[in-house]
Structure formats: C-alpha cells, structure tokens
Amino acid sequence: MSRHISVRYRLQRSDFSLDVDADIPMRGITGVFGESGAGKTALLRCIAGLERDASGRLAVADEVWQDDRVSRPVHDREIGYVFQEPRLFAHLSVRQNIEYGQRRGRREDVGFDEAVELLGLRDLLDRRVDTLSGGEAQRVAIARALLRSPRVVLMDEPIAALDRVRRDEILPFLDRLHSALSIPVIYVSHSIEEVIRLCDYLLVMERGRIVAAGEIQEVLLRADLPLLGGEEAGAIINAEAIDRDVGDGLTKIGFDGIEMWVPGTYETGAPLRLRIRANDVSLSRENPGASTVLNVLPASIESIRDDGESCALVQLAIGSGHVLSRITRRSRALLDLKPGDRVLAQIKSVAVKNAPAAGR
Amino acid sequence: MASTLGPLLLSLQLAALTTVILVVLGTPLAWWLSRTQSRLKPAIQAVVALPIVLPPTVMGFYLLIVLGPYGAIGQWWVKVSGEALTFSFTGLVIASCFYSLPFAVQPLQSAFDALGRQEVEAARTLGASELDAFFTIAVPLSAPGFLTATVLSFAHTLGEFGVVLMVGGNIPGETRVVSIAIYDHVESLDYASAHQMSIILVVFAFAVLLSMFLANRRLERRSR
Numbered sequence: 001m002s003r004h005i006s007v008r009y010r011l012q013r014s015d016f017s018l019d020v021d022a023d024i025p026m027r028g029i030t031g032v033f034g035e036s037g038a039g040k041t042a043l044l045r046c047i048a049g050l051e052r053d054a055s056g057r058l059a060v061a062d063e064v065w066q067d068d069r070v071s072r073p074v075h076d077r078e079i080g081y082v083f084q085e086p087r088l089f090a091h092l093s094v095r096q097n098i099e100y101g102q103r104r105g106r107r108e109d110v111g112f113d114e115a116v117e118l119l120g121l122r123d124l125l126d127r128r129v130d131t132l133s134g135g136e137a138q139r140v141a142i143a144r145a146l147l148r149s150p151r152v153v154l155m156d157e158p159i160a161a162l163d164r165v166r167r168d169e170i171l172p173f174l175d176r177l178h179s180a181l182s183i184p185v186i187y188v189s190h191s192i193e194e195v196i197r198l199c200d201y202l203l204v205m206e207r208g209r210i211v212a213a214g215e216i217q218e219v220l221l222r223a224d225l226p227l228l229g230g231e232e233a234g235a236i237i238n239a240e241a242i243d244r245d246v247g248d249g250l251t252k253i254g255f256d257g258i259e260m261w262v263p264g265t266y267e268t269g270a271p272l273r274l275r276i277r278a279n280d281v282s283l284s285r286e287n288p289g290a291s292t293v294l295n296v297l298p299a300s301i302e303s304i305r306d307d308g309e310s311c312a313l314v315q316l317a318i319g320s321g322h323v324l325s326r327i328t329r330r331s332r333a334l335l336d337l338k339p340g341d342r343v344l345a346q347i348k349s350v351a352v353k354n355a356p357a358a359g360r
Numbered sequence: 361m362a363s364t365l366g367p368l369l370l371s372l373q374l375a376a377l378t379t380v381i382l383v384v385l386g387t388p389l390a391w392w393l394s395r396t397q398s399r400l401k402p403a404i405q406a407v408v409a410l411p412i413v414l415p416p417t418v419m420g421f422y423l424l425i426v427l428g429p430y431g432a433i434g435q436w437w438v439k440v441s442g443e444a445l446t447f448s449f450t451g452l453v454i455a456s457c458f459y460s461l462p463f464a465v466q467p468l469q470s471a472f473d474a475l476g477r478q479e480v481e482a483a484r485t486l487g488a489s490e491l492d493a494f495f496t497i498a499v500p501l502s503a504p505g506f507l508t509a510t511v512l513s514f515a516h517t518l519g520e521f522g523v524v525l526m527v528g529g530n531i532p533g534e535t536r537v538v539s540i541a542i543y544d545h546v547e548s549l550d551y552a553s554a555h556q557m558s559i560i561l562v563v564f565a566f567a568v569l570l571s572m573f574l575a576n577r578r579l580e581r582r583s584r
Contacts, residue, residue, distance in 0.1 A: 048485055050481060050484075050485075073489070073490075074481075074484040074485060075484050075485075075486075075487050075488055075489050075490075075492075075493075077485075078487075079485060080485070081482070081485035083478070083481075083482065085478065087478045087479055087481070087482040089479055089482075089483070089497055089501070090479075090501060091500040091501055091503075100483065100486050100488075100496075101486030101487055104486060104487030104488055104492070105487055141482075144486065145485075145486070148485075148486050148487055
C-alpha cells in the first residue's frame with residue numbers, strides 16, 4: 001500500500017504554467033515553500049479539484065482521485081481546505097459553520113468535541129461569525145475543515161493575512177494539531193520561519209516547478225537554492241531538553257549523545273527543534289580555549305561548495321545531524337579544509353523553533 | 361366596491377404568479393450570467409434588459425403577434441388547450457414574465473456577482489455538491505438580492521399598463537387589471553372610482569417598497 005499522496009499536474013495559463021510531479025508523505029506536515037507566484041496555491045487548488053482545466057494524476061494512498069479517465073468532483077475529494085481568508089459562512093453561527101462539513105462527511109475521524117477542544121472554540125460556538133477576530137475566524141475555519149474528516153488537509157498560508165500578534169496566537173494551535181492528529185497536512189507558505197517551525201517535509205517551488213523535495217532537515221541544506229541561501233542559509237536539528245538552568249535562562253539539549261546549551265528554559269524531556277544559521281557557525285582546527293561561545297562541538301566535514309564571490313558553505317556532520325557553516329574562501333585555504341576532516345564547530349547562536357511532533 | 365376589488369385582486373393575482381415564475385426561472389439564468397465566460401453573455405444580457413428600454417406598446421405589439429392564434433406560441437397553445445392566449449389571463453401572465461424579466465434577473469445577478477466564488481468554493485471542499493452549495497450557501501447569502509428581485513418584479517407587474525392593453529384588453533375578471541380599470545374610469549369621467557383605486561395603489565406600493573428597504577437593511581446587517 002502506497003504511503004504517499006502522489007501528485008502530477010500540468011496547468012497552462014497565459015502568464016503562468018504549473019508542472020509538478022511529487023510524492024507527498026501521508027503523515028506529518030509537508031511544507032510547500034516558495035515566493036508568491038511560484039504556483040503554490042495553484043498546486044493546492046489542483047489537488048482540491050478547483051482547477052478544472054488542470055490535467056494530471058492524483059492518488060491519495062491507494063485511491064486514484066484523478067487521472068486520464070476519472071476526475072472526482074471537488075465534493076468527492078476528502079480534503080480539508082483552509083484558505084488564506086477564513087471564508088466562513090456569514091449566515092450561519094460558529095457551530096453551524098463547523099458542522100457544515102461534518103454533516104456531509106462519510107466518516108468521522110475527528111469528533112466535534114475533539115476539534116472544538118483542539119482549537120479552543122468552546123466559548124465561541126454560539127457567536128455570529130462577524131463578531132470574531134481574524135485569528136478566531138481562522139481557527140473556526142480550521143475546525144470546519146477538520147470535521148469534514150479529510151484524508152489530507154490543505155492549508156494555503158492560513159496565517160499570512162493575520163498580524164503578528166494574531167499569528168503568534170494561532171501558531172500554538174497548529175502545533176497542537178500536528179501532535180494530536182494523524183492526518184497529513186500540506187502547508188503552503190512563503191515564510192521560512194513558519195515552515196521551519198511546523199513542517200516535517202518540504203517541497204520548494206520556483207516558477208511552477210518543484211526544485212527540491214524531501215525531509216526538511218535535508219532540504220534546508222540546499223543552500224544553492226536562492227530561497228534557502230543567503231542570510232537564511234542554515235540547518236535544523238531535532239533534539240531533546242535534558243536539563244535546564246533557570247538562573248541563567250538556559251536549557252541543555254541533547255541529540256545522539258551530543259550536548260548543547262540553548263537560550264530559554266524548557267521542560268526536561270521536551271522535544272525541541274533548533275535552527276542554526278550558517279553565518280553563526282565558525283570552524284577551527286583546535287580547541288579555541290576560553291571563549292564567549294558556549295557551544296563548541298566536534299564535527300566532520302561532509303562537503304564544501306563555493307558560495308558567492310568570497311565565501312564557501314561547509315556542510316558538517318554532528319552526530320546524525322547536519323549543520324551548515326559559512327566561511328570565507330581564504331579561511332578554507334588557511335585551514336586547508338577538505339571533506340572528511342574533523343573540525344570543531346563553534347556555534348554562536350541557536351534558535352529554538354519548536355517542539356517537533358512527538359510519536360511520529 | 362366589487363368593481364374596485366375585482367381589478368385589484370386580479371392585479372395582485374397576476375403579480376404574484378408572475379413573480380413566482382420569474383424568481384424560479386430567473387434564478388438559474390442570473391446564476392449562469394454571473395458565472396459564465398461565454399461570448400453569448402453580453403447578447404443575453406441585452407435581451408434581458410430590452411423591456412426596460414422598449415415602450416410597452418412595442419413589447420405588447422410583438423407579444424400580440426407571437427401569442428396570437430396565428431403566432432408561434434399562440435398556435436401551439438390553441439392546439440394544446442383549445443383556447444386562445446391573447447385576451448386571456450394566461451396570456452397576461454406570459455406577457456408579464458417577459459415584461460418584468462429584467463427586474464428579477466438583474467438584482468439576482470448583482471447579488472451573485474457580489475457573492476463571488478469564495479464561500480461556494482469553501483462549501484464545495486466541505487463536501488457539498490454544486491446544487492447543495494447553491495441552496496445552502498449562495499441563496500441565503502444572496503437573500504437581499506432575492507428580496508429585491510421579488511419586490512421589484514411584483515411591483516413592476518402591478519404597474520403594468522401598455523402591455524396589458526395590447527395583449528389583454530379589458531375583460532372583467534380575466535384581463536381587467538387595476539391600471540386598465542383606472543384608465544377606463546378616467547375615460548368615462550368617473551373620477552371618484554379612479555381616485556379610490558389610485559389611492560389604494562399608491563398606499564400599497566409605498567408600503568411594499570418601504571418594507572423591502574427595511575428588510576433589506578436588516579438582511580445586510582446580518583450578512584456583514
């Protein structure tokens with residue numbers, strides 16, 4: 001049995017063409033990342049069946065939803081679509097909005113109470129939708145999509161239209177969905193921060209094509225891609241909090257027997273996702289001794305490639321994780337760095353992005 | 361009094377029947393006009409709007425020919441029912457439907473245009489078929505448009521004169537509607553009866569329009 005959503009679509013517009021072929025895992029959150037106009041929304045609309053002139057093939061696990069001969073109409077595709085705008089039904093209450101898809105569903109994978117609890121909607125149920133804030137409305141839209149009992153949830157920049165405060169208010173709910181539900185999510189975003197926080201897998205799109213795909217840790221190493229290079233170049237590592245120093249406001253994290261101190265205090269045992277930018281990692285041959293850098297870790301060089309006019313990006317293996325370091329080409333020559341060499345990586349700054357979902 | 365009430369009731373009957381038919385037939389037409397990208401759209405819109413521009417006598421003249429016993433529809437009707445369409449209540453209903461068509465279709469089309477695709481698309485992704493989404497989402501969200509279409513078709517049919525005169529004549533209980541009766545009273549210098557009917561019509565029309573605008577305000581508040 002296939003564990004993938006297999007997507008192959010072509011769509012021709014006067015100013016735009018979409019041509020994609022991808023296998024998306026049937027679990028976790030898969031980010032679709034790219035600039036606006038890259039075709040991310042078009043891809044979601046093809047999957048939903050909202051683009052009538054798209055041709056291609058779509059199979060969800062072992063069910064073929066579209067190929068040359070058949071094409072399920074929109075209402076027969078078991079998807080939960082969360083649009084950029086909430087698109088709530090103004091003539092119905094919050095409760096009636098949420099129940100709209102549930103009444104029309106064939107299965108009930110997600111119960112009403114579960115969805116209401118997950119999205120914190122208990123106190124909003126009898127409200128009129130025009131009295132909701134932007135963040136509340138989007139949470140209702142997410143609950144409504146979940147109660148349709150979808151095989152896959154499609155989210156099209158669900159928080160991009162919200163201001164920063166509302167965004168920070170809704171992100172914890174998305175984290176909760178991630179850890180509580182086993183429905184795969186395809187999450188479109190142009191924000192690398194969101195993608196890093198939420199996603200397990202990543203598709204990167206440019207001008208209607210998919211230019212990179214895979215586990216997010218792997219894909220983020222592709223600093224040769226314009227979207228993932230430059231200032232944003234960096235890697236992520238999944239680790240676990242093992243100790244904390246409340247006085248200094250630091251948490252000790254571990255992965256593969258390697259330990260680091262990161263800012264913030266987290267519950268011991270909590271899974272954490274760390275982001276380490278290439279510009280924050282410098283390399284040395286020997287232990288630098290007393291230093292303001294807290295984390296100096298033994299690493300081995302996996303590859304080195306030129307980056308821009310004067311720099312090089314070094315991909316390091318630390319335990320089973322990978323980290324990028326941006327150094328000058330002069331430093332590379334001075335230290336005579338080559339793939340396979342063992343070095344010490346000084347990590348000047350680590351950002352804790354999120355607790356990745358447990359139990360996957 | 362019976363001579364006052366008769367034409368009034370006939371007018372109300374005609375207006376009510378025409379309105380029901382127009383909303384039922386006008387809704388799919390307005391929906392199609394709102395969604396289609398067909399090249400035929402401007403032509404069809406122009407045909408729908410014709411009754412606004414044409415003098416009722418022109419409409420009435422052509423309807424008289426088409427509905428008459430030698431016209432395309434009239435001939436067929438005689439064959440089916442054995443009766444003529446012209447100078448009959450049925451003929452008046454058909455003529456009124458053409459005459460008031462834009463007053464049903466245009467408000468509906470504007471409402472559907474304003475609705476856009478967003479909510480209907482959302483309903484479709486929640487498992488609603490096209491018909492289901494239309495009735496449970498598009499129609500309730502376009503309620504002000506339906507109200508306007510209903511009231512305008514009704515009021516416009518009530519005020520119809522020229523077309524009735526051409527295809528219906530002045531047969532009591534069959535085609536003698538209130539506007540014809542008033543004209544008749546004035547012609548025969550029976551100003552008292554003309555006054556009586558006219559004032560009823562004025563008050564009635566005002567009451568209907570007022571309640572429409574009040575209801576519309578409430579509907580719009582509800583859906584904002």
